[in-house]
Amino acid sequence: VKLASNESPWPPLPSIAAAMTAAARDANRYPDHLATELRVRLADRFGVDPAEVAVGAGAVGLLFQLGTAFLDPGDEVVFGWPSFEAYPIVARLAGATAVPVPLRRQTIDGAAIAAAVTERTRLVLLASPNNPTGTALRRVELEHILAAVPDTCLVVADEAYREFVTGADVATGLADRGPNLVVLRTFSKAYGLAGARVGYAIAAPDVVRALDKVLVPFAVNAMAQVGATTALGVDEWDLLEPRIEATVAERARVASRLRTTGWSVPDPQANFVWLPTGAAAVPLAHAMEARGVVTRPFEDVGVRVTIGQPAENDAFLAAFEAAAKEVDAELAWALPIGDQARHAHAWLQQIDAAEARLGALLDAQPTGLTEPDPGGTEQWEAGQVWAHIGEFGHYWLRELRLVLDGPADPTPFGRTKTNPHRIAAIESGRHTEAAQHFDSLRRAFDGLRALLAEMTAEDWARVGRHEKLGDMNVERILQEFLVGHAVEHADQLTALAHG
Ligand SMILES: Cc1ncc(COP(=O)(O)O)c(C=O)c1O
Secondary structure, three states: OEOOOOOOOOOOOHHHHHHHHHHHOOOOOOOOOOOHHHHHHHHHHHOOOHHHEEEEOHHHHHHHHHHHHHOOOOOEEEEEEOOOOHHHHHHHHOOOEEEEEEOEOOEOOHHHHHHHOOOOEEEEEEEOOOOOOOOOOEHHHHHHHHHHOOOOOEEEEEOOOHHHOOOOOEOOHHHHOOOOEEEEEEOOOOOOOOOOOOEEEEOOHHHHHHHHHOOOOOOOOHHHHHHHHHHOOHHHHHHHHHHHHHHHHHHHHHHHHHHHOOEOOOOOOOOEEEEOOHHHHHHHHHHHHOOOOEOEEEOOOEEEEEOOOHHHHHHHHHHHHHHHHHOOHHHOOOOOEOHHHHHHHHHHHHHHHHHHHHHHHHHOOOOOOOOOOOOOOOOOOHHHHHHHHHHHHHHHHHHHHHHHHOOOOOEEEOOOOOOHHHHHHHHHOOOOOHHHHHHHHHHHHHHHHHHHHHOOHHHHOOEEEEOOOEEEEHHHHHHHHHHHHHHHHHHHHHHHHOO
16 A cells, blocks of 8 residues: 555546556657746636746656746745755755745744745745645634745745645635745646646746746646646646545544544645654654655655555554554654544644634524523624624734744733724624634634644643633633634624524
């Protein structure tokens, strides 16, 4: 069972394979060097100008083109680490200096990346979702980075796994396009064409021109061009999408199984899961290989496991359970294990449930005013409840982060009901559509889920100091201000809907 290279477990769609076979009959001819038709189809798909699309031999081909076109000796290349193994090689080949920036909680740390940028930085390489940890870059983190880089630096959003992303608050370079932002994508993963070697970049026309100057002649061969162009067809997408959905569902099943059996894993947003094993990485991978399951160990860091078909994933889970005992995998696991892992997972499920309940209330017809809150006087109409729902998630997520990261333990945090920003947000948002507020909460809860999945045992032990409620541990903060809080307001809306 080969789960080592983040490939699709399905062979190419028959229509794609047939188009490539047909193209092979003309393989005595050189292909179109620039793959013009493919660029036009990609431009169409993304609503950009064909002059803003470059193609190359895989996303990795385009990464090397970026290095060749934009790096000189002495330049700096900044990237999170661990990340895609090609990044330091791109820097080294150009005589540039690689500047790896450690991940924070298994995720690219936008503030640290921004701080690592100097006037010599020419490329910032951001894999999102990140290979090998599978975690995705949140919007605020990308905004941090874009605000920090000088005009002379390109920011590359390497979105090789973008099609598998389900998180509501995940950044995409396509939404933040600017003169120095490059989005990299590929046909290797979701489209199942890793062996064909086609990737593409969406970037400003002058960046595309620079990339084209260093494109190896005929780098994207005729069969690959035809295969990728065919893959962009509407009918093909209708067949590929269920495969992506199946991978995402299996990813959730595998992560949930690992967590409920006592092994926390970070929030997986790509077609693989990450086992943060620390020193046990290589022995664990060997022990799984001895049981017929090939995974990818990163020495002393962790093991990356591609999501395959259900039977392959079951084979992995069985191999892992046996191998983990054999090599004492729990000794250096970087995230909570055992009961603490199960407990963290229970919180994730409670967040899902609270979100689903509020989502179901979007179609309700609430009328009247809420009961005064216990010990308080506030009575709200539904619009005010939704306005509050739209703002409290982001606020308390930020405060929770403050408690986790604060220098003091307990860290002072939070606000009370009389906070003027809180009151103003509830007033100004009361006539906005509920769906918009719900979407805002969904993004906050998405960030919260990722944060909880990536919190260490030390993080869980932090304490905050609230001016009215006193010292509160993380669980109490979650209950009082985030998850339980959402449920309380769902109760209020339910009451209003029943008159
Ligand atoms: C983050 C990232 N970028 C790029 C690639 C390379 O993709 P391609 O097959 O298009 O070269 C990979 C492949 O593993 C990857 O993980």
